[in-house]
Amino acid sequence: MNDDVTMTSDEAKQAIVDIVDRSYTEIGGDWTIRSGPAVQSCELPSGDPGAAFTYIVDRAPGGDPSSDIENLQDFWSGEGIAASPYENGGSDPVHGLSGVGGPTTSIDLYADPAGYTIEGFSVCTPGDAAEMQGNGE
Template sequence: MAEHGSARGIRRSVLAAMAIATLTVATVALSGCAPREEAMTPHESRDRLVEVIDATTALLGVDGWSRNHEPDPETCTTDEGTDGVSYAYGEFTAVVGDDPAADAAKVAADWEERGMQVRVVDDAIAVVYGIGGPVRSLSFSTGPNGYYLEGSAVCVPGDAGRIAEEDSEQ
C-alpha cells in the first residue's frame, strides 16, 4: 500500500510541476518578458554584414574580389518604427567562377545555414537573394560581367548622419 501511495504522490508532484511550467511559459509569452537579445550598435550591425560578405567570398574561392568603398551608413526605419541606421555595402565584385550555378547553390546553402530566408532566381544568370538572420538583405549575382555582392545591415537605432561623421573621423 505504501508503494501505491508513493506512486500517486510522485504522479501528483509531476503533474503539479508540469502545471507550474505551463503557467510560467504562458505568462512569459503573454507578458512579453521573454529574454531578448541585447540591442546591437550600428557598428556591430555593420560588422555582421561584413562578416557574412567576407565568408561568402571565401566560400567561393574566386580570386580578384574588389570593393569600391567601405560600407556606408544610411537612414532606415527600425522594426519599432523609429529612425535608425543601417549600413549599405555594394560594388563588391570578382571575375566569374568556373561553375556559376554551383557557386550560387553554395551561397544559398550557406546563407540558409546562417538563418536567412533565401530565394534563387536562375534565368540567364543566377541571382541569390537573402533576407533576415545576421543581415537585413543580401544579393549575389553570377554575371554577366562578374560576380557581384551587395547588401545592407540590420537597421538599428541611431543617427546615420552622426555615424557617418564618426566614421569619417577614424
C-alpha cells in the same frame, strides 16, 4: 534578424562585413571591395530613424553560376538566411541569389559570368545615420 534582438551600430557593421566576406570566401575567387561598409538611413520597427550599413564586393569573371548559387544558398541557410535563386529577364539572363534574415536585412549574389557581385545590407540599428556620416562612417 529577429526584431526582438537589438544590435549596436558597430555590431551591425561588423556582422554585415563578416557575412559578406565569409560568403565570397565560400565561393572563392579574387574579390574587391566596391563600396562600404557605408552607413545609411533606415527605419526601426518602432518607426524611429536608425542606421544600417551596406557592403558591396565584386569579383572578376569566372566561376560556375549554378554551382556557386547552390553552394552559397546552403551556406546562407546555415547562417539563418532564407535565400531564393532568381534570374533576370532577357535572352541571356543573369542568375543570382537573394536572401533575408540572419545578420542581414538583405543580401544578394549577382552571378553574371562577366563578373559577380555580393551586396549586403545590415539590420537597422538605433543611431543617427547623418551624424555617423559626418563622423566619417
